Amino acid sequence: MQTRHKIFAVFISLQSLAFAHAYAQQLPDSSRSLRDSSRLPVAYGLQPAWQITSAQSHISGDQLRPSSAATLSNALYGRLPGLTVLQGSGEPGYDVPGLAIRGLASYRNTDILTFVDGFESPFDQLTADEIDKITVLKDAAATAMYGMRGANGVLLVTTKRGMAGKPKITFGAQTGWQSPTRLPEFLDSYNYATLYNEARRNDGQPERYSAADLEAYRSQSDPYFHPDVNWYDEVLKKSAPMSNYQLNVSGGNDNARFFVLLNVLKNTGLYKNTDRKREENSNANFLRYNFRSNVDINVTKRLSASLDLAGRVEDRTYPGTGAGNIWDNMMLIPPNAFPVKNPDGSYGGASIYRNNPVGLVLAKGVASTHDRNMQATMRLKYDLDQVTKGLAISGAISFNNWFRGNDDKQKDFAVYQLLRGTSGDTIYNKFGDNTTASVNDGQNNQWRRTNTLFNLTYDRSFGKSDINALLQYQQDVYTISGNNVPFAHQGAGGRITYSYSRKYIAELTFGYNGSENFPKGKRFGFFPALSAGWILSREAFLQSAGWIDFLKLRASYGLAGNDQVGGRRFPYQQYYYGGNGYYFGTDNHYAGGMDEGSLGNPNVTWEKARKANIGVEGNFFRNRLNFVLDVFHERRTDILAERSSSIPGYIGVGLPSENIGIVNNKGLEVSLGFEENNAKGIGYFINASASYAHNKIEYMAEAQRPFAYLNRTGQSIGQPFGLQAIGFFKDEAEIAASPRQTFAPVKPGDIKYKDQNGDGIIDIYDEVAIGKPSIAAWTFGLHTGIRFKGLSLEAFFQGATGRSVMLQGPLVWAFVNDAKAAPLALGRWTPETAATATYPRLTTTANDNNYRASDFWQRNGNFLRLRNVELGYTLPAKVSKIVSLQQTYLYVNAVNLFTIDAVKLTDPEVLIGYPVMKSVNIGIRVQM
Known part of the structure; x- marks a missing residue:
């Protein structure tokens, strides 16, 4: 089955190439090119760069190639001002990050729209090699044509197209190691057992490990009954x-072009x-065509x-259990457990640790998924110059x-x-x-998606006046397996x-469009935007300044919408459930x-963004020298919220979602x-960028709270709340003289919290806003490089500030749920270290006082990462021509080579689970 798909992919591509090349040879060179390289992508079309008055950012696929990212969105960190990339898992095939444009403006759904070739x-x-440009549309003027779907921003991807000229063949090969x-780091068996004994003494319990046990752990002389296992070393290469x-x-x-x-x-x-043949088990593998x-x-x-014909074949295989289960157990199970x-030769285990991490990889079988994607788009355009010059009509279906499949x-x-038997024999407990x-x-x-699009365009100059106009109709039907009612959008839009x-x-x-998710008669909305620009560099009073090549001021104001309001589908309907x-009767x-x-709410509508x-x-x-500066403000209203938290429950029915939320x-x-x-x-270059976004919840219908500092209203979306730690209790006298902490009985060495309300x-009721949300307020990018003849060196740094992360669970909480202990625990409180302790007293019991959300476990999440660095050399043309090549480029690059941050004990972007990967790659790129 897989082989047939691969042969089909090659066949389609080669047939298209042959057809286009043959057609190009037959037609005369009389028609003009369809592409204008001086134009940039905008909503449903192209526009001259000087004429754009909306806020948008662009990057080419060639600029993204050195990132060597398997997943294209992982190449966008810091590259496009206004686009925030939220790091996901590093697992092959499942490393897609989240994306946000200009931060968050809603506490419900914040997904952006992504379009490929319209x-x-x-x-x-x-792949970066098939990308011409990636464009981020940010303000209302840029997204108004998307109507009720554009409020969260739009990302446009345009793929490469053929240019008139001699056929150009480019081949690239790259291999690397990641x-x-x-x-995360954890204590070895000796230190773990030593601290565990101390925790037992603190709990008033007898020690678990004898002096002989500790010596066996220290000397590693008894690997079966006194093991010292680093599970990361045992499971991972x-x-x-x-x-x-x-x-x-x-x-x-000029008549036919192909790519x-x-x-x-x-x-x-x-x-x-793991088994390379994937019969007994499998590594995590991702193979994509x-x-x-x-x-x-x-x-x-x-x-x-x-x-346009495009497709992908994606095959993923991995162990028979999920990556989360493997990585959780590596982090949880102590080094001396078994x-x-x-x-x-049997797998070790214990009554409370029945998931041997090595067994989870090698003895759970094989799981796999097989993805097949095919996209076909047909476009026709007819120039209506016979009606009036500059008029054209076009249509497309995709x-x-x-x-x-799995x-x-x-x-x-x-x-x-x-277990040791009474006679010294070994007992195996299964x-x-x-x-x-x-x-x-x-x-x-x-899933399947069917789109139709019709455009009427007008592009004309009259003396000093230029008019560019577009009128567009669009329809989108999206059907998901298992859902009998398709998701549908329909509407018109225009730009003059x-x-x-x-x-x-x-x-x-x-934009004037509608969605099936809202009540009949209330499904369509109108979304206008106005923008203006002033090219000052063409004014006489600035043209005399020889150092100004181009200078433009622009401004925009408008309305956009977001129909992804969250919650249940068709929120206007009344739902009933089996109960x-x-x-x-007698039987x-x-x-x-x-x-x-x-x-149900018969008046439910979409979010509105001004x-x-x-x-x-x-x-x-x-x-x-070039620069771009944008300042923006957005007021998002009609965000769905439920008043159930602010209205008593004795009314006897669940309240509907209402459009009452507001965020700035x-x-x-x-x-x-x-x-x-x-x-x-x-030659050398340096490009720096910075983005800042700050939101504030104005209203969200939250429950009335006894103190204002408890309110989420007035805070940023995702603002963490917790207790404010003010040190450790030093003795019983201090405990008696301090406010009573109600979460658990406290002892000297426990965390002491501030009484916020006195x-x-x-x-x-003493929980307050602590730290910052996990999404950074500031993101930065720095791209720099130098070229000398055929040699080039470039590097890209990306950073984020104004964010916090919360450490919790087995990562930092020693002995919780029989977990291991991190090196942080070495700084634990004891009567002797009371003045210098950096960690609370140790305990083997559940401690609801110490292990709860507080700023004690919060860390500064700011970081600076070297995302990419590449050293390359282009061979002299005379050397390449020896083997009939036009150009040969050799390179070595690295991804995520180092990170500077304050978290230290784990990656600042992905705290637990399959980690972020770094890699070193070598490659060659030739052009024939």
């Missing part, structure tokens, strides 16, 4: 390979000793067409289908606890059973741009009942760049 589609598994940026190969061909003439790409990526996980064929044809002088394997062969395994593999082979999930003397620009943009029933026949759900933006951009000193969001973005090239072949009691 139609909504995921983009994470595209390893975790940072793994030091590094894992990753490879990437791509071939693309492009060319044509064809084939790409193969293989990303391997970190698990040791991408193919794309974009063909543009001028059928006649006025009629042009394009056909050996990896017993003397007879089909996007995705299917995931092929699992999962099983279970027994663990054995070693837990669980060894089972044969159960096979599960079938459909996992699928007028400029005078290429100095003064005014633009009106609007308790009754027994009737006690049972009749099931129905429960009334929360009330956005204002002021920007300035310019180029100076013969375009060597404001910030700025700035980028500055400088580039210099001299006659000696030396009532003499420490309880949940």
Whole structure:
């Protein structure tokens, strides 16, 4: 099955290439090119860069290539001002991060829209080599045409297209090795047992480990009954390979152009000793095949067409249990709990630790998913110059289908606890059973999306006046497996741009569209936006300043919407659910009942975002220096909230969701760049950017609280709350003289909290806003490089400030739920270390006082990371021509090479689970 898909992908791509090349040879060179390289992507089209008055950022696929990211969105950290990338898991094939544009403006759904070549589609598994540009649309003027779907921002991806000229063949090959940026560290068996004994003494209990036990742990002389296991070392390899190969061909003439790409990526996980044939077990593996064929044809002088075919084959395999289970147990199980394997080769285990991490990787079988995605888009454009010059009509239809099947062969395994018999013999105490593999082979999930789009455009100049107009109709139907009612959007939009003397620009943009998720008669809304620009550099009073090449002021104000309001689908309907029933008759026949759900809201509507933006951009000193500055403000209203927390429950029914929430969001973005090239072949550049976004909840219908500092209203979205730690109790006298802490009985060495309301009691009413949300307020990017003849070196740094992270669970809480202990516990409080202690007293019992949300466990989450660095060399042209190549580029690069942060004991972006990966790669790129 997999082989057929791969052959089909190659066949489609080669057929498209042959068709386009043949057509290009037949038609005369009379029709103009469909592409204008001086134009930048905007909503549903292209626009001259000088004419754009909205807030947006751009980056090319070529700029992203050095990132070597398997998932494209992981290449965007700090690259586009206003776009925040939220690091996800590092597991191969499941490392897609979250994305936010200009921070958060809603406490409900904040997902952004992503479009590929004009139609909504995921983009994470595209490759940098098939990307022409990625564009972030940020203000109302940029997103108004998306109507009720544009409030959270839009990310546009445009893929490469062929250019007129001799066919160009480019081949690239890269291989590398990846390893975790940072793994948590824990104490060895000797230190663990020593501290455990101390914790038992603190609890008034006898010590568990004797002096002989401690010596056996220290000397590691008894690996079966006194093991010292570092589970990370036992489960994980030091590094894992990753490879990437791509071939693309492009060319044509003014009549037909083509771009064809084939790409193969293989990303391997970190698990040791796994079966390469994947019969008994499997490493985490991700294998992806991408193919794309974009063909543009001028059928006649006025009629042009394009056909885009793109698809992916994605195969993921991993151990028979989820990565979360493996990594949780590596973090939880103490080093002395049991050996990896017993003397007879069976897996070690214990009554309270029945998940041997090595067994979870090697003895749970194999799980796999197989994804197939195919997207086809057909466009036609007809110039109506015979009606009036500059008028054109176009239409497009796009089909996007995705299917995931699974092929699992999962099983279970027994663990054995070693015990000493009375006669000194070894007893094997069994837990669980060894089972044969159960096979599960079938459909996992699928979706399909059908889009239609019709445009009427007008582009004309009259003397000093330029008019650019677009009227558009769009329909989107999205069907998910298992959902009988498709998600549907329909609407129209338009944009008219007028400029005078290429100095003064005014633009009106609007969207009128609707969603099936709202009541009939209330499904459509109108979303207008106005923007204006003033190109000062064309004014006479500035043209005399020879150092100003381009300077533009712009401003916008408008309305956008968000129909992803969260909660249940069709919130205007009344729902009923199966509930308790009754027994009737002499035979006690049972009749099931129905429960009334929360009330429906017949007036429910979408969120509304009123956005204002002021920007300035310019180029100076013969375009060597450039900068962009934007300041924005957004007021988001009609956010769904339930009054159930503010209205008594005795009314007897669940209250509906209502459009009553309000959030304000404001910030700025700035980028500055400088580039210099001299006659000696030396060039260098530096580009810096910074983004700031701060939101505030104005209203969310929260419950009335006895003290104002408890309110989430007035705080930022995601603001953490907890107790404020003010040290450790030093003795019983201090405990007696302090406010009573109600969470658990306290002893000397326990954390002491501040009484916020002065009532003499420490309880949940003393929780205050602590630290910052986990999403950074400030994000930074710094891209710099130098070139000397064929040699080049470039580096990209990304940082974030204004964020906090909360450490909790086995990562830092020693002995909780029989977990291990981190090196932090070495700083524990004792009567002798009371003045210097950095960790509370040790205990083996559940301590609801010490281990709860407080600023004691919170850390500064700011970081600076070297995201990419690449050293490359382009061979002299005469050397490349020896083997009939136009250009040969050799390089070595590194990803996530180092991080500076205050968290230290784990990665500041991913605290637990499959870690963020760093890699070192070597590669070659040739052009024929």
